[in-house]
Amino acid sequence: MGFQIESQISSCGGKLLKLQHESETTGTSMNVNIYLPQQYYKEDGAKIPALYYLSGLSCTPQNASEKAFWQPQADKFGFAVVFPDTSPRGADVPDDPENGWDFGLSAGFYVDATQSPYDKNYKMFSYVHDELPNKLDQFFKSTGSESGSTLDFLDNVAITGHSMGGFGAISGYLKQYASPRKYKSCSAFAPIANPSLVPWGKKAFGNYLGLESAQWEKYDPANLVKNISNKGNDVILIHQGTNDPFYKEQLKPHLLIEAAKGTSWEGKINLNLVDGFDHSYYFISSFVPQHAEFHAKNLGLI
Numbered sequence: 001m002g003f004q005i006e007s008q009i010s011s012c013g014g015k016l017l018k019l020q021h022e023s024e025t026t027g028t029s030m031n032v033n034i035y036l037p038q039q040y041y042k043e044d045g046a047k048i049p050a051l052y053y054l055s056g057l058s059c060t061p062q063n064a065s066e067k068a069f070w071q072p073q074a075d076k077f078g079f080a081v082v083f084p085d086t087s088p089r090g091a092d093v094p095d096d097p098e099n100g101w102d103f104g105l106s107a108g109f110y111v112d113a114t115q116s117p118y119d120k121n122y123k124m125f126s127y128v129h130d131e132l133p134n135k136l137d138q139f140f141k142s143t144g145s146e147s148g149s150t151l152d153f154l155d156n157v158a159i160t161g162h163s164m165g166g167f168g169a170i171s172g173y174l175k176q177y178a179s180p181r182k183y184k185s186c187s188a189f190a191p192i193a194n195p196s197l198v199p200w201g202k203k204a205f206g207n208y209l210g211l212e213s214a215q216w217e218k219y220d221p222a223n224l225v226k227n228i229s230n231k232g233n234d235v236i237l238i239h240q241g242t243n244d245p246f247y248k249e250q251l252k253p254h255l256l257i258e259a260a261k262g263t264s265w266e267g268k269i270n271l272n273l274v275d276g277f278d279h280s281y282y283f284i285s286s287f288v289p290q291h292a293e294f295h296a297k298n299l300g301l302i
């Protein structure tokens with residue numbers, strides 16, 4: 001089944017497509033935005049890799065499309081950007097019984113829930129890393145492009161994200177690091193670096209995954225770095241603002257650096273503490289150019 005194109009908006013040198021589709025994984029209709037760079041429309045036979053951007057708590061695909069300023073960078077280097085939603089949605093989808101914004105709708109945490117009533121729809125790990133890329137591949141192969149350019153959503157791909165999405169990006173990258181490898185590179189903006197130990201993570205993991213620590217460890221980056229071997233010189237790039245109100249209580253990137261000590265990831269997690277920046281898209285957009293260049297190198301674009 002394909003995608004409905006809800007709108008196509010000219011942005012910078014390319015187009016932002018707002019898409020909607022029925023997901024078998026979540027059992028709901030899902031929204032996703034995709035930025036197709038200028039090379040897709042103007043360069044004959046260009047091969048265009050994709051960068052997946054996972055948003056944070058309370059976001060839809062719109063937040064980053066409007067405020068992260070990926071588009072000029074995508075045009076500069078020639079990659080597409082995929083902005084998935086942060087959870088399944090709909091009247092039948094269970095939400096946070098406490099009505100919080102840190103769990104349930106807009107807070108799927110990019111894991112596959114195993115606990116009732118969330119296990120029916122909250123399958124965001126499989127959705128983001130499996131169903132969505134495969135469906136995008138099929139859809140854009142079937143529509144083709146006038147320039148003969150092709151989009152690669154499956155092989156030459158990279159991943160990044162913010163806060164809950166920063167966790168989702170690092171977790172997804174590490175979980176699929178072994179052969180056949182999925183993402184060529186990973187970066188994160190203010191990630192929830194060790195979710196098992198902080199309130200946002202404990203609430204989400206407890207409700208989605210149950211109370212067994214072994215289930216949490218399958219997703220927690222601070223555990224994954226201990227079990228997955230860096231194949232060489234792969235680096236995870238992280239930026240964290242020092243004025244971020246969530247830095248000390250919820251994000252704790254130092255715990256990931258600590259966890260990596262004595263593992264193959266020691267010295268390979270490039271944590272940049274940036275003075276004065278907060279948690280907002282003013283922070284994210286300030287460092288998007290550095291992250292874009294990092295991914296462009298790993299995607300073979302420069």
Ligand SMILES: N[C@@H](CCC(=O)N[C@@H](CS)C(=O)NCC(=O)O)C(=O)O
Pocket residue numbers: 055056057058059063101162163164279280281
């Ligand atoms: N409760 C607040 C704060 C949550 C928050 O800061 N969310 C971050 C991700 S963890 C975000 O990206 N918010 C949306 C935005 O800034 O556009 C809200 O709903 O905006």
